Amino acid sequence: MTDNKSNNNYKCRIWYITGISQGLGLTLVRECLLNGDKVVGTTRNPDVQELKDIASEHSESFMVLKVDLTNEDAVKDSIDQTIKRFGGIDVVVNNAGYGLLGSLEELKPEEIRTHFEVNLFAVINVLRHAVGHLRQQPATGGNIINISSIVGFNSSLPGNVSYAATKYALGGLSEALAKEMEPFNVKVTIVYPGCFRTNFFAGSYRVASEPIECYKTKETEQECLASQGKQRGDPEKAAKVIYQLTRIPEGTPTPLHLFLGPDANEMAQQKIDILQHDLNQWKSITDSTDIYSSAIKLNKINTNRIE
Numbered sequence: 001m002t003d004n005k006s007n008n009n010y011k012c013r014i015w016y017i018t019g020i021s022q023g024l025g026l027t028l029v030r031e032c033l034l035n036g037d038k039v040v041g042t043t044r045n046p047d048v049q050e051l052k053d054i055a056s057e058h059s060e061s062f063m064v065l066k067v068d069l070t071n072e073d074a075v076k077d078s079i080d081q082t083i084k085r086f087g088g089i090d091v092v093v094n095n096a097g098y099g100l101l102g103s104l105e106e107l108k109p110e111e112i113r114t115h116f117e118v119n120l121f122a123v124i125n126v127l128r129h130a131v132g133h134l135r136q137q138p139a140t141g142g143n144i145i146n147i148s149s150i151v152g153f154n155s156s157l158p159g160n161v162s163y164a165a166t167k168y169a170l171g172g173l174s175e176a177l178a179k180e181m182e183p184f185n186v187k188v189t190i191v192y193p194g195c196f197r198t199n200f201f202a203g204s205y206r207v208a209s210e211p212i213e214c215y216k217t218k219e220t221e222q223e224c225l226a227s228q229g230k231q232r233g234d235p236e237k238a239a240k241v242i243y244q245l246t247r248i249p250e251g252t253p254t255p256l257h258l259f260l261g262p263d264a265n266e267m268a269q270q271k272i273d274i275l276q277h278d279l280n281q282w283k284s285i286t287d288s289t290d291i292y293s294s295a296i297k298l299n300k301i302n303t304n305r306i307e
Helices: 023-034 049-057 072-086 109-134 161-184 217-226 235-245 262-281 283-288
Strands: 014-018 038-043 062-066 091-094 099-101 142-147 186-193 205-207 257-260
Touching (some): 014 023, 023 049, 049 062, 099 161, 205 217
Parallel strands (some): 099 205
């Protein structure tokens, strides 16, 4: 790995990362500290021994905060503490969240609402209180990195209706926010990971409390758990890629959409192919809704499906 501290263009960056107790969040914390940056990380469980060890080793550059991200006052206080401790924020990574396995019929309304509170509205809480600091430093710019999932781009996997909905919403929010932040030199990236070798299914996945047998949710849960340790994605390599997003030279475009993992690329391409097929197949119908166009009957459309 390149030693950024020996680079003349090196500038120590201050990171605010949510969901750091395990998985990609924890790996990213290590990567940032290894490169000489400063990190404030939020978690619901600051007593994780690995976090304590990192905090002891990097006491001058790392601070762990116990934060309920669904509580806006708590989020604002954590942002304020970051500014007070390190003097600013350069990078915000919204990584906290969890999966929820279950069909729409199986899931209770409160399960879905709680899911949105954590996966979407908590992100909004963070961004609302962080962007004001980021936009005040247009000379150096800043980065917002929202961790989604390939399910937030191609939701072809059964049992992910709530998870996909939260991640699709995160994608839409990120695209709109990118335009809002562009005049202030703040770059926004949506990261769509595939399956990475973390304990996501064992530690960050919940299941519908009242499964219905015909949906085979329990079988799907067992398949997910059996995949632990067999995923193709390397979280350390993902953390390095995410870190390097903040080191792209000024004037070089930063990606808005970043897919990580070969499975993510495959699923993204499948979705693009479906979209392109539907656009082409229904173009005449789409165009016919123009006020000046002649009406076209649906039975004139070629209805061959894409495989």
